[in-house]
Amino acid sequence: MGFGSYDESEQDNQEYDADLDDDTGVSTEENSHEGSVDFEIGASNDELLDRLKDIKDDENEA
Structure with a gap:
């Protein structure tokens, strides 16, 4: 066999464990978090x- 080749007969011998009824999964509620986030912008809407207007004006001049 050369580099990267494989024996196609081996594909028939592969076993797959696809038992979806087992309990080995992770509960999605296991790490739930509750809380809030507050932002302090420090500038008024007008500022x-x-x-933003200054930034757009700079882009148009370039």
Whole structure:
């Protein structure tokens, strides 16, 4: 056999364990988390909109 070849007869001898009824899986609720996230932006909407306008103006000049 050369590099990368395989014996096709071996494909018939493969065993697959596809027992889906076993209990070896992970419970999706095992690591559930509850909480909240708060953001402090530190700038007003007008300041953010002015900054966005400046960025867009810089892109148009380039």
